[in-house]
Amino acid sequence: MADHDAGTESQLKRLRRIEGQIRGLQKMVEEDKYCIDVLTQVSAATRALKSFSLELLEQHMASCVVDAAAKGGAEADRKIREASEAIARLVRS
Amino acid sequence: MADHDAGTESQLKRLRRIEGQIRGLQKMVEEDKYCIDVLTQVSAATRALKSFSLELLEQHMASCVVDAAAKGGAEADRKIREASEAIARLVRS
Amino acid sequence: MADHDAGTESQLKRLRRIEGQIRGLQKMVEEDKYCIDVLTQVSAATRALKSFSLELLEQHMASCVVDAAAKGGAEADRKIREASEAIARLVRS
Amino acid sequence: MADHDAGTESQLKRLRRIEGQIRGLQKMVEEDKYCIDVLTQVSAATRALKSFSLELLEQHMASCVVDAAAKGGAEADRKIREASEAIARLVRS
Numbered sequence: 001m002a003d004h005d006a007g008t009e010s011q012l013k014r015l016r017r018i019e020g021q022i023r024g025l026q027k028m029v030e031e032d033k034y035c036i037d038v039l040t041q042v043s044a045a046t047r048a049l050k051s052f053s054l055e056l057l058e059q060h061m062a063s064c065v066v067d068a069a070a071k072g073g074a075e076a077d078r079k080i081r082e083a084s085e086a087i088a089r090l091v092r093s
Numbered sequence: 094m095a096d097h098d099a100g101t102e103s104q105l106k107r108l109r110r111i112e113g114q115i116r117g118l119q120k121m122v123e124e125d126k127y128c129i130d131v132l133t134q135v136s137a138a139t140r141a142l143k144s145f146s147l148e149l150l151e152q153h154m155a156s157c158v159v160d161a162a163a164k165g166g167a168e169a170d171r172k173i174r175e176a177s178e179a180i181a182r183l184v185r186s
Numbered sequence: 187m188a189d190h191d192a193g194t195e196s197q198l199k200r201l202r203r204i205e206g207q208i209r210g211l212q213k214m215v216e217e218d219k220y221c222i223d224v225l226t227q228v229s230a231a232t233r234a235l236k237s238f239s240l241e242l243l244e245q246h247m248a249s250c251v252v253d254a255a256a257k258g259g260a261e262a263d264r265k266i267r268e269a270s271e272a273i274a275r276l277v278r279s
Numbered sequence: 280m281a282d283h284d285a286g287t288e289s290q291l292k293r294l295r296r297i298e299g300q301i302r303g304l305q306k307m308v309e310e311d312k313y314c315i316d317v318l319t320q321v322s323a324a325t326r327a328l329k330s331f332s333l334e335l336l337e338q339h340m341a342s343c344v345v346d347a348a349a350k351g352g353a354e355a356d357r358k359i360r361e362a363s364e365a366i367a368r369l370v371r372s
Contacts, residue, residue, distance in 0.1 A: 008122060015119045022112045029104045030097070035153040039179045042146040043186040046139060050186075050370055053135040058363040060128040061344075066355055069348030076345055084337040086132045091329055091370055092278070093136040093143070143277055151270040158247075159262055162255030169252055177244040184236055184277055185371070194308060201305045208298045215290045216283070221339040225365045228332040229372040232325060236372075239321040246314040272318045279322040279329070 007059065014052050021045040053090055057083070100152065107145050114138040146183055150176070193245065200238050207231040239276055243269070286338065293331050300324040332369055336362070 004012065022045060028038050061083060068079035097105065115138060121131050154176060161172035190198065208231060214224050247269060254265035283291065301324060307317050340362060347358035 004123070008125070011122045012119055015115060015122065019112060019115045019119070022108060022115055026105055026108045026112070029101060029108065032101070035149060035157065036175055036179050039146055039149060039153075040182065042142060042149070043179075043182040046142050046146075046183075046186040049135055049139050049142065053132055053139075054363070054367050054370060056128060056132060056135070057366065058359070060132075061363060062356070062359045064128065065340075065344070066348040066351075066359065069345040070351060072345075072349060077341070080337070080341045080345065082129055084333070084340060086129050086136075087336065087366055087369075088333050089133065089136040090139075090366075091333060093139040147270070147274050147277060150273065151266070154251075154270060155263070155266045158251070159255040159258075159266060162252040163258060165252075165256060170248070173244070173248045173252060177240070177247060180243065180273055180276075181240050183273075184240060190309070194311070197308045198305055201301060201308065205298060205301045205305070208294060208301055212291055212294045212298070215287060215294065218287070221335060221343065222361055222365050225332055225335060225339075226368065228328060228335070229365075229368040232328050232332075232369075232372040235321055235325050235328065239318055239325075242314060242318060242321070246318075250314065268315055272315050272322075275319065275322040276325075279325040 011052070011056065014048070014055075018045060018048050018052065021048060050090075057086065057090070060086075104145070104149065107141070107148075111138060111141050111145065114141060143183075150179065150183070153179075197238070197242070200234070200241075204231060204234050204238065207234060236276075243272065243276070246272075290331070290335065293327070293334075297324060297327050297331065300327060329369075336365065336369070339365075 021041065025038065025041055025045065028041060065079050065083055068076045114134065118131065118134055118138065121134065158172050158176055161169045207227065211224065211227055211231065214227065251265050251269055254262045300320065304317065304320055304324065307320060344358050344362055347355045
């Protein structure tokens, strides 16, 4: 197994927990659990995915965007536009 | 393996596809893929989860809520309130 | 001025408050207020609009949808589908 | 009337249009329009508010965040964190 830095390891841990939530949902559906209870768990998984993406986005801005901004010029503009588009997709997802 | 009706089977298929998306995200993080590409995939998984919950909700309203409404009385009120709360959680997730 | 029932009056009150929030936003932009503070107020107005729509939706389900469901048949199906589509627009807005 | 730069004028125009949408909603409620039609208009106003905030956020990142990042240090960190918190409020609103 590869060695990962602390940030990567923390991201993987969060994604594995979300994978567990999705598998839990499959079990609920298989066992014919009450619809509303399934929906509550779907909302929880959706919130977890959003938290994950917000953390990822903050790290991206604190590293890539800040680095590009420090250099300035066209690359800075491009990174800001790219981050803005990712935020728009996130807000609308 | 248990026999499931067509609705359950279709729900399980969707959830397995979402589980695949989450595992794909783990692979991207492990391979240190570019942040913005990871975020694009997170948005896709979030949209898939929302579509799943909207389908589930429609089925719930077409069966449980309609049945309770047909009977009327306190049970109908309770089911409407319960569905409304699930919708609110969904809208805010 | 027209006489409205209590439900309509309460809806109008909420919408007038949201209109006030939008006008407050215009004032902030005119006075060149700090971006982040403007964004905080936009988030508050968005949340208020969502709360308004969730209340409206619950009232709609408790009246129109329940009535149609009590009658059953094609009209019940149509109302459930119509409500589901409105919920989907709301969740994706 | 004050002189505003082009960016401010464009923001004010968008906010005035949203104010018009909210007033249109009041008229619909007063005229007792069909619930689902009101909800469709609420979704449109919500989407307009989100677009407005995404534009505002992009401008903020292209100016304040880039300026702070170019200077670096604690101020850059503070601006990134502040922007990330605004994005989180937006995503969750």
